[in-house]
Amino acid sequence: MLDPELRDELLARMERDQEVRLRVPVGEPLSADLLEEWERVDTDNTEFLKRVIDERGWPGHDLVGEQAAHAAWLLAQHADRDREFQRQCLPLLQDAVAQGQATPQELAYLVDRVRVGEGRSQVYGTQYEQTSEGGFGPHTIEDPERLDERRSEMGLEPHAEYDQHMRQYDKG
Incomplete structure (x- = not known):
């Protein structure tokens, strides 16, 4: 109710x-x-x-x-x-x-947030950071070759599309 x-x-x-x-x-x-x-x-x-x-x-x-x-x-x-x-x-x-x-998308984001907070590789590529080179990019991703497959299973767009969107926040 x-x-x-x-x-x-x-x-x-x-x-x-x-x-x-x-x-x-x-x-x-x-x-x-x-x-x-x-x-x-x-x-x-x-x-x-x-x-x-x-x-x-x-x-x-x-x-x-x-x-x-x-x-x-x-x-x-x-x-x-x-x-x-x-x-x-x-x-x-x-x-x-x-x-x-x-939604599965919400779960994917929280999985990544928790893993990154624990210093582990993320699964879905949703979490970004300032890089040591001064740019902006994703935290380390586990098994990057299968990233888009995992993202698709959770209803997320291909990582290249997400990456393009996220890079608008590049502070480098």
Whole structure:
């Protein structure tokens, strides 16, 4: 049964998450004030999502609607200051995908985010970083020869298309 109050809160939190991120000018470093605000938003959102999951389980499509379920994923995706919580979200999101309550694309992104956070190679090529050469590119990818096959299985576009999109954020 749809929970409109939870839906609205998730959507509001996603909007705030994106608002603070979109204030970072491309090619510019984060100011100390903006970094502090970014961290505060992410920490607050992480604590909120933990409470929701403890009380209700993963907030899927039936509980909050597709957009707010996407918002829940985004909050987990940006919970980088609590890697253990991100890791705990993986099986919950995997179950939600199996039950049609979340998307495979969201799962692919969270798998990569957790793996990169653990210092491991990513599986789907979704996570990018500033390179040591000063450019912008994907974190190390496991078995790159089969990357597009894995991406296709999760409903993601070919990596070359994604790479072109991501390189618009190149700060080098």
